[in-house]
Amino acid sequence: MQFDYSARTKEMIERVRAFMDEHIYPNEERYAQEVMTGERWKVIEVIEELKPLARAAGLWNMFVPPVHAGAPAIHEFHFDGTPLTNMEYAPLAEEMGKVGWASEVFNCSAPDTGNMEVLARYGTQAQQDRWLAPLSAGEIRSAFLMTEPAVASSDATNIETSITRDGDHYVINGRKWWSSGVGDPRCKVNIVMGKTDPGAPKHLQQSQILVPMDTPGMTKVRPLHVFGYDDAPHGHFEVVMENVRVPVENIILGEGRGFEIAQGRLGPGRIHHCMRSIGASERALEKMCKRLKSRVAFGRPISDQGVWHERIANARIEIEQARLLCLKAAYMMDTVGNKEAKTIIAMIKVVAPNVSTKIIDMAIQAHGGGGVCQDYGLASGYAGQRTLRLADGPDEVHRQAIAKDELRRYN
Incomplete structure (x- = not known):
């Protein structure tokens, strides 16, 4: 590359x-x-x-x-x-x-x-x-309804929402949460993942279907907060679907193709999050350095104190490493496709939000009390980046996939 x-x-x-x-x-x-x-x-x-x-x-x-x-x-x-x-x-x-x-x-x-x-x-x-x-x-705008409160949704085969054929319609019943974007009044359509055939092989049970936001039976239960932030006006909502009826033509690709679609969707989505996380890290480092140079403690600028030199250096090193890994993942997606790049995508999905939360945490420390209030955008930024260690699969699932791929080399 x-x-x-x-x-x-x-x-x-x-x-x-x-x-x-x-x-x-x-x-x-x-x-x-x-x-x-x-x-x-x-x-x-x-x-x-x-x-x-x-x-x-x-x-x-x-x-x-x-x-x-x-x-x-x-x-x-x-x-x-x-x-x-x-x-x-x-x-x-x-x-x-x-x-x-x-x-x-x-x-x-x-x-x-x-x-x-x-x-x-x-x-x-x-x-x-x-x-x-x-x-x-x-x-x-739109939303993607996959995660459920009743099951460990990091394993998508656990999803329990039912999508049942009834003549020319599908009837949907289930409860979702972390449905990002549902709070926005411009959110007009949801892509919902659920099971059309619980008796099929486990990766062929799921389907994805388009559900307009104004369909009867769709209920926004509550917005979910992250460390006290409701993330309005975008928001992450808990949603209940009770006998929601949509035409059969709303199914995407066909019954049993939901897991396949999810894998195709999450690859680009994961790396887009990682790209933005690197930007969030850069902005936090910028704010940290400016703050350290503008404040004096114990008779000299805080930026002169050795502990901060180590933190600044580590932040720059980790950002550069994360960026190169992200670019390698992007390069592989472009050259060999998302499926072949899945392991490197998993790697950057672990690395990028861990780096961003670490650097934002350093920036919070540099800002003192100001860092944890609303004035500098660091507290809300930390909340958002920390969430990414769970969104689109938690760190543990990605690490497991990376390890399995590594072990296959020695079969």
């Missing part, structure tokens, strides 16, 4: 940085004020104002990879935007990750990106027309 970005990638990095400098960083305070004012679950106006600017600048849907020979797309869908390889997109996602809400401005935020990839790769023409088109235009 090449260790230098291509001329095209460098140009895209500069364009994203320029947009961030002009439109994102100057609006961080306004965003925070809008979030804290009035109704919690609402549309944030500053994001809606910035979306057309990003689209006009050609910085839209950048997560979409060019279709390669192994892609299982059924129907081609033309995305408005610039298709980028994972290698090209990685440094751009890192830049966006420096501000938690920035990726939505570019229509590159989860869970919409993963849902759009599912619909683009596996959706029917009708499903794409109804849901993918408005998602790709940033007009609506």
